[in-house]
Amino acid sequence: MELDAKVPSGPIEKIWDQHRFDMKLVNPANKRKFEVIVVGSGLAGSSAAATMAELGYKVKCFTFHDSPRRAHSIAAQGGINAAKNYQNDGDSVFRLFYDTVKGGDFRSREANVYRLAQVSVNIIDQAVAQGVPFAREYGGLLDNRSFGGAQVSRTFYARGQTGQQLLLGAYQALERQVGLGNVEMVNRTEMLDVVVDEGRARGIITRDLNTGEIERHAADAVVLATGGYSNVYYLSTNAMNCNVTAAWRAARRGALFANPSFTQIHPTCIPQSGEYQSKLTLMSESLRNDGRIWVPREGEDQRAPGQIPSDERYYYLEERYPAFGNLVPRDVASRNAKSVVDEGLGVGPTGIGVYLDFASAIQRDGRDAIAARYGNLFDMYERITGENPYAVPMRIYPAPHYTMGGVWVDYNLMTTIEGLYAIGEANFSDHGANRLGASALMQGLADGYFVLPYTIGDYLARHLGEEKASVEESAFAQTENEVRGGIDRLLSINGKRTVDDFHRKLGRIVWEECGMSRSKEGLEKALDHIPSLREEFWSDLKITGSADTLNQSLEKAGRVADFFELAELMCHDALDRDESCGAHFRLEHQTEEGEALRDDENYRYVSAWEFTGSGEAPILHKEELEFEYVKLTQRSYK
Amino acid sequence: MKLKLHIWRQEGPDAPGRMEIYPVEDISPDMSFLEMLDVLNEHLEAGGQEPIAFEHDCREGICGSCNMVVNGRAHGPQALTTTCQLHMRHYSDGDELWIEPWRATGFPLIKDLVVDRSAFDRIIQAGGYISVNTGSAPEANLIPVEKDTAEEAFDAATCIGCGACVAQCPNGAAQLFTSAKVSHLNMLPQGQPERWKRVEAMVEQMESEDFGACSNYAECEAACPKGIGIDNIARMNRDYLEAKRRRGFGD
Amino acid sequence: MAWLLDVYRSAIFKKAVMAVSGLMLFGFVLTHMLGNLKLYFGPEEINNYAEWLRTIGKPALPKNGALNIARVGLLAAVFLHIWSAWQVTRLSRKARPQKYVKQATIQATYASRTMRWGGVIVLLFIVYHLLHLTLGVVGPEGFEYGDVYNNVVLGFRNPLISGFYILANLALGLHLYHGLWSLFQSLGLNHPSYRALRRPIALAFASVVTLGNISFPLAVLSGVVG
Numbered sequence A: 001m002e003l004d005a006k007v008p009s010g011p012i013e014k015i016w017d018q019h020r021f022d023m024k025l026v027n028p029a030n031k032r033k034f035e036v037i038v039v040g041s042g043l044a045g046s047s048a049a050a051t052m053a054e055l056g057y058k059v060k061c062f063t064f065h066d067s068p069r070r071a072h073s074i075a076a077q078g079g080i081n082a083a084k085n086y087q088n089d090g091d092s093v094f095r096l097f098y099d100t101v102k103g104g105d106f107r108s109r110e111a112n113v114y115r116l117a118q119v120s121v122n123i124i125d126q127a128v129a130q131g132v133p134f135a136r137e138y139g140g141l142l143d144n145r146s147f148g149g150a151q152v153s154r155t156f157y158a159r160g161q162t163g164q165q166l167l168l169g170a171y172q173a174l175e176r177q178v179g180l181g182n183v184e185m186v187n188r189t190e191m192l193d194v195v196v197d198e199g200r201a202r203g204i205i206t207r208d209l210n211t212g213e214i215e216r217h218a219a220d221a222v223v224l225a226t227g228g229y230s231n232v233y234y235l236s237t238n239a240m241n242c243n244v245t246a247a248w249r250a251a252r253r254g255a256l257f258a259n260p261s262f263t264q265i266h267p268t269c270i271p272q273s274g275e276y277q278s279k280l281t282l283m284s285e286s287l288r289n290d291g292r293i294w295v296p297r298e299g300e301d302q303r304a305p306g307q308i309p310s311d312e313r314y315y316y317l318e319e320r321y322p323a324f325g326n327l328v329p330r331d332v333a334s335r336n337a338k339s340v341v342d343e344g345l346g347v348g349p350t351g352i353g354v355y356l357d358f359a360s361a362i363q364r365d366g367r368d369a370i371a372a373r374y375g376n377l378f379d380m381y382e383r384i385t386g387e388n389p390y391a392v393p394m395r396i397y398p399a400p401h402y403t404m405g406g407v408w409v410d411y412n413l414m415t416t417i418e419g420l421y422a423i424g425e426a427n428f429s430d431h432g433a434n435r436l437g438a439s440a441l442m443q444g445l446a447d448g449y450f451v452l453p454y455t456i457g458d459y460l461a462r463h464l465g466e467e468k469a470s471v472e473e474s475a476f477a478q479t480e481n482e483v484r485g486g487i488d489r490l491l492s493i494n495g496k497r498t499v500d501d502f503h504r505k506l507g508r509i510v511w512e513e514c515g516m517s518r519s520k521e522g523l524e525k526a527l528d529h530i531p532s533l534r535e536e537f538w539s540d541l542k543i544t545g546s547a548d549t550l551n552q553s554l555e556k557a558g559r560v561a562d563f564f565e566l567a568e569l570m571c572h573d574a575l576d577r578d579e580s581c582g583a584h585f586r587l588e589h590q591t592e593e594g595e596a597l598r599d600d601e602n603y604r605y606v607s608a609w610e611f612t613g614s615g616e617a618p619i620l621h622k623e624e625l626e627f628e629y630v631k632l633t634q635r636s637y638k
Numbered sequence B: 001m002k003l004k005l006h007i008w009r010q011e012g013p014d015a016p017g018r019m020e021i022y023p024v025e026d027i028s029p030d031m032s033f034l035e036m037l038d039v040l041n042e043h044l045e046a047g048g049q050e051p052i053a054f055e056h057d058c059r060e061g062i063c064g065s066c067n068m069v070v071n072g073r074a075h076g077p078q079a080l081t082t083t084c085q086l087h088m089r090h091y092s093d094g095d096e097l098w099i100e101p102w103r104a105t106g107f108p109l110i111k112d113l114v115v116d117r118s119a120f121d122r123i124i125q126a127g128g129y130i131s132v133n134t135g136s137a138p139e140a141n142l143i144p145v146e147k148d149t150a151e152e153a154f155d156a157a158t159c160i161g162c163g164a165c166v167a168q169c170p171n172g173a174a175q176l177f178t179s180a181k182v183s184h185l186n187m188l189p190q191g192q193p194e195r196w197k198r199v200e201a202m203v204e205q206m207e208s209e210d211f212g213a214c215s216n217y218a219e220c221e222a223a224c225p226k227g228i229g230i231d232n233i234a235r236m237n238r239d240y241l242e243a244k245r246r247r248g249f250g251d
Numbered sequence C: 001m002a003w004l005l006d007v008y009r010s011a012i013f014k015k016a017v018m019a020v021s022g023l024m025l026f027g028f029v030l031t032h033m034l035g036n037l038k039l040y041f042g043p044e045e046i047n048n049y050a051e052w053l054r055t056i057g058k059p060a061l062p063k064n065g066a067l068n069i070a071r072v073g074l075l076a077a078v079f080l081h082i083w084s085a086w087q088v089t090r091l092s093r094k095a096r097p098q099k100y101v102k103q104a105t106i107q108a109t110y111a112s113r114t115m116r117w118g119g120v121i122v123l124l125f126i127v128y129h130l131l132h133l134t135l136g137v138v139g140p141e142g143f144e145y146g147d148v149y150n151n152v153v154l155g156f157r158n159p160l161i162s163g164f165y166i167l168a169n170l171a172l173g174l175h176l177y178h179g180l181w182s183l184f185q186s187l188g189l190n191h192p193s194y195r196a197l198r199r200p201i202a203l204a205f206a207s208v209v210t211l212g213n214i215s216f217p218l219a220v221l222s223g224v225v226g
């Protein structure tokens, strides 16, 4: 298979405009003849579905949620970047582009990232016009803050609920189109397969989660906007139902899956409190501005934190990175937390956690100042842990948060299956090996509002007048049968262990061996363990209830089955990439300072994997990356 | 700790429902309410019984999925807290809890504790938006918004669409939800062109769903995990009456 | 005219009708109570007052003219009030047919939760009251048309009648306490500057009316009047 990213040639600041001009258009009367399926209603899906409907296409949008508004995008807190340069601090499209490529540790496609930075400004205009209540100054104009270590203030925010407000904006635009009859919204329905005929996507197979009914849907193009797969780790900051199923089933049908092992671990999350833990909660990174991170110098120290004198405390970030101290980047902070915990110095009931202590800040600035800055976060922490962070240091630990990897797409966001697109977190995206804070919302909305609606038109225009896909075709029947077969297979195992039990065990393996740091040895071990656990899954799983009612265990089981296959691919990918870059940290490749050591000579490529069968070795396809505009550099935080 | 749970079980929309008793043990005070149910569910499933269906997703109090009435209170006893953010340390050993679904004709039951809240989507469809096609928006800073107005609109916009207001309202009324969205959009300058049309369309959609009328009990406000206030209801009433006046008698 | 139909169907409109008619009724009970205070000034005063009511506008209007106009308005208000209350109640019953097995109330006041039965009690009271003091067909012997003072005193000497009046007026007090607060909400009159005053205002007016009204039977029973 030949990988063609289809990046138009020309100077980077011109190619998107030129491309838009070059693409074929569909005239308004013909648009109505095209039907597009959008799976997912998060920022990416809602914005794409609404925009295409506004353009005149017939859109069918699917979500397994009970309303499009519940997509996981709702939970994003911090903000969204845009190169508006409202603060007059030297920001520009080029700087946002540059920062994003560099932040991604040079493993993303320049042209895509440039386009992302270009359209970022339009997103803010669109959102404001929709009524998204971004933070404002007293003069009535929009406010910005700096985020995730950026040197300019380019992040727009809506209290700590930016994702919620942006999603509601997109959701409202979507519902408007539903009301106008241009979008058919299908809630509580899970896509279980994509129908591919002669290399082209023709539709999808779905299951109605209320009734269990399996249905076929044909369309001229299919768009996956199904989010990220951090839940492969079982515990993550993602919502409970986030999963890889849609993307993975597409991969099984021939869509290449890119950079699966590029997963981002967020350093400041509330640690697990026990075996029953179901998910982890993110605490804003801003806490590190005032909190000091430490663990006791000796392991097994049972004293209360307040009773440990300061010379018996190990302020490991301050000691190891005197220049940046507690403000080292996400991945460095995360890895160091893991290393002290692995040394047995961890705190809290489980020993998996480190202190984030505000005592000095409170002493310095007073309790009121700290409350004004972090009051909400402290309340949230107290609600979850029952501890008062004004009096007792918080406990934090890193948790999986975002997946840079995903379905491989070309410049037009089309996957390697003709007519199948992937947008938002579901694609392998513009973030390379590491995503900058506040850039995921930007990318999801850029894809949905401003990129896909154009590029999909070019594809559809080329198929104008052709015979429509019909659900009567044999490809539909065959795919449906396979879907039914899969469900029957899960229900007929009739073993003894629950889905969650398997998911927890799988998650632990992936977290240990393909999480914050990876090694050849560990990855090989994981590649040994995962298949055998998968076999146990397929022989000892227990699901009660039937397939023809609401059955949440059955839903979960299907998703976990896919996580098993994905987990294996992640390990293959991490093993193949014998370098460290961004969030992918191979213990074998680090600078003396413990920094990720890239190998641009040998690994300056996107790994796009071809699925060859469950348990079979996947095939690697490489998309070589060229850097014409951004200079390759090594970072350092000492 | 040990608890005695009474939980509503109902196999499907038309099946008869009943309260079933489930004793649970070894509940840690650090568990969230939903984790406590997870534990029960794993136990049920391992024993060959069907787990209790309940809705949840983010478990951070923002998606609005979770919906349980615990001892007669939507989202349980803690103010400004969704069920998923409620923790077991608020209960003590030996407590007896009654767990029921949202009960309202506007929210037909699907299974166990899961109800259909799609009426809320239809209310938004009717007018809960600002009509602006992608690409036609003006430059963002051309629309200054007074900071106080922006904040007040924001307070209304924080609604998570959970439906606790309807569940707690003795009339099964959706006034708080609808008014929160009307307020959010009708307060902002961007929302003015469609202000009167919006409130009419949304109110009339709300009333055509099977929701009740408002008697100003203010139970909704007390149950709302986001602290949406009933002032919004008054604002919606005023805008609706004014919209009708304008329609009948001109501006 | 479609908008009229929409308006007619709308529960928000019905609540506005209820609020306006409720306000009218309140206006009546307040003035009625104030007028009845003349009981404390002896038979002369109150009987003259009653006579004056019947002859307002004389000679332009016939006897009872102004009164009849007021009666029609009052009757309309009662009708609209009950009609809207009935409609709204029916809608709400349908919206919430199934109670929670375990019921709880978070902050709804007792007054708000008893509006419906409270209204019915008030209605029954009004019927009885008209039969008693306007038509004189129930209650003790000796009713004399026009001799308001005597009619009242005769009636209230009976502890059962007095008791019923007191109870009914307490119910009316509760009804008014929630109603007077609620009507601002129904009409959308919630300006932030006055918001905090709504409760105290409702409480004050409801108390004045209630205390005034129950003072009459108590005064008769204790011999202060009569």
Ligand SMILES: Cc1cc2nc3c(=O)[nH]c(=O)nc-3n(C[C@H](O)[C@H](O)[C@H](O)COP(=O)(O)OP(=O)(O)OC[C@H]3O[C@@H](n4cnc5c(N)ncnc54)[C@H](O)[C@@H]3O)c2cc1C
Binding pocket: A039, A040, A041, A042, A043, A044, A045, A062, A063, A064, A065, A068, A070, A071, A072, A073, A074, A075, A076, A077, A078, A079, A080, A162, A163, A189, A190, A191, A192, A225, A226, A227, A228, A237, A238, A239, A242, A243, A245, A246, A282, A401, A402, A423, A424, A425, A426, A437, A438, A439, A440, A441, A442, A444
């Ligand atoms: C706690 C948290 C905080 C974050 N904060 C920020 C931030 O401050 N700034 C930032 O830029 N990013 C942030 N992110 C990342 C960002 O929120 C996500 O990357 C982004 O919202 C993903 O959007 P999406 O539209 O691609 O997917 P999602 O919002 O996850 O939507 C996926 C949709 O697909 C549907 N779906 C999935 N599979 C199927 C299927 N098989 N069938 C039918 N439907 C399906 C789902 O129902 C859902 O509607 C944060 C993430 C987390 C977890």
Ligand code: HEM
Binding pocket: B214, B215, B216, C015, C016, C018, C019, C021, C022, C023, C025, C026, C029, C081, C082, C085, C086, C088, C089, C115, C116, C118, C119, C120, C122, C123, C175, C176, C178, C179, C180, C182, C183, C184, C186, C187
């Ligand atoms: C003198 C008599 C009465 C007065 C002064 C009065 C006053 C009021 C007022 C001010 C309200 C509030 C309206 C609102 O919420 O906007 C109200 C509500 C109500 N009234 Fe009355 N009322 C009287 C008699 C009655 C009678 C006779 C009935 C019924 C038989 C009745 C039934 C109700 C009900 C049910 C409500 C609340 C309805 C709801 O909001 O759901 N009232 N009343």
Ligand code: HEM
Binding pocket: C029, C032, C036, C050, C071, C122, C126, C129, C130, C133, C134, C148, C152, C165, C169, C172, C213, C214, C216, C217
């Ligand atoms: C203790 C309190 C009350 C006393 C002593 C009282 C006394 C009277 C008297 C004496 C009359 C007859 C007047 C006449 O025929 O000239 C009357 C009439 C009336 N009262 Fe009352 N009343 C009381 C409370 C109320 C209340 C609470 C209501 C309403 C809820 C009410 C409603 C009426 C009505 C509707 C009439 C008939 C008016 C008419 O002639 O059209 N009264 N009252």
Ligand code: SF4
Binding pocket: B158, B159, B160, B161, B162, B163, B164, B165, B166, B176, B177, B180, B220, B223, B224, B225, B226, B227, B228
């Ligand atoms: S108003 Fe409050 S209770 Fe009602 S849906 Fe919104 S958040 Fe939930």
Ligand code: F3S
Binding pocket: B168, B169, B170, B171, B172, B173, B174, B175, B176, B213, B214, B215, B216, B217, B218, B219, B220, B221, B230, B233
């Ligand atoms: S509880 Fe119900 S009656 Fe109105 S004020 Fe709230 S909707």
Ligand code: FES
Binding pocket: B055, B056, B057, B058, B059, B060, B061, B062, B063, B064, B065, B066, B082, B083, B084, B085
């Ligand atoms: S699960 Fe999302 S709000 Fe409770």
